[in-house]
Amino acid sequence: MTYVFDTTSIRSLQHFYPSVFKTIWDGLDGLVQQQNLISTREVWNELGRQNVSADVLAWAKQNKQIFTTPNAAELQFVAQIFQIQHFQSLIGEQQRLKGMPVADPFVIACAKIKGGTVVTEEQLKPNAAKIPNVCAHFNVPCIDLEKFMQQQGWAF
Numbered sequence: 494m495t496y497v498f499d500t501t502s503i504r505s506l507q508h509f510y511p512s513v514f515k516t517i518w519d520g521l522d523g524l525v526q527q528q529n530l531i532s533t534r535e536v537w538n539e540l541g542r543q544n545v546s547a548d549v550l551a552w553a554k555q556n557k558q559i560f561t562t563p564n565a566a567e568l569q570f571v572a573q574i575f576q577i578q579h580f581q582s583l584i585g586e587q588q589r590l591k592g593m594p595v596a597d598p599f600v601i602a603c604a605k606i607k608g609g610t611v612v613t614e615e616q617l618k619p620n621a622a623k624i625p626n627v628c629a630h631f632n633v634p635c636i637d638l639e640k641f642m643q644q645q646g647w648a649f
Contacts, residue, residue: 495609538594
């Protein structure tokens with residue numbers, strides 16, 4: 494199974510200190526080596542603009558190959574997402590005005606095209622334009638970090 498990580502889930506890893514939760518980090522590294530944990534270039538760009546722990550930034554830099562550039566099929570799917578007017582609000586006004594990176598549609602498209610599962614800390618909210626809502630609309634599996642760890646069989 495391929496997991497496509499959103500910025501929120503990568504950022505949440507900072508709560509799992511590598512010196513204490515070595516099993517998590519070893520497990521993540523194993524999934525990266527198996528090419529079962531990926532993300533997108535836009536997540537990389539978002540991480541660079543956010544307050545993220547040194548441990549998470551170091552891990553991201555060591556695994557920069559997981560942050561893929563969208564292929565043509567993914568870009569076409571992003572366009573399909575934005576054909577739905579309600580989902581156009583995935584890009585906030587400030588993000589548009591300031592030219593800030595927006596990873597959400599690319600994460601969803603990556604998972605859809607590559608047959609993966611989105612991992613995000615966003616929650617499904619009625620009538621919202623959030624990752625879980627878009628995933629539900631397009632039948633893309635979507636879980637949070639806790640469910641991801643459960644699926645890996647990780648327990649501490």
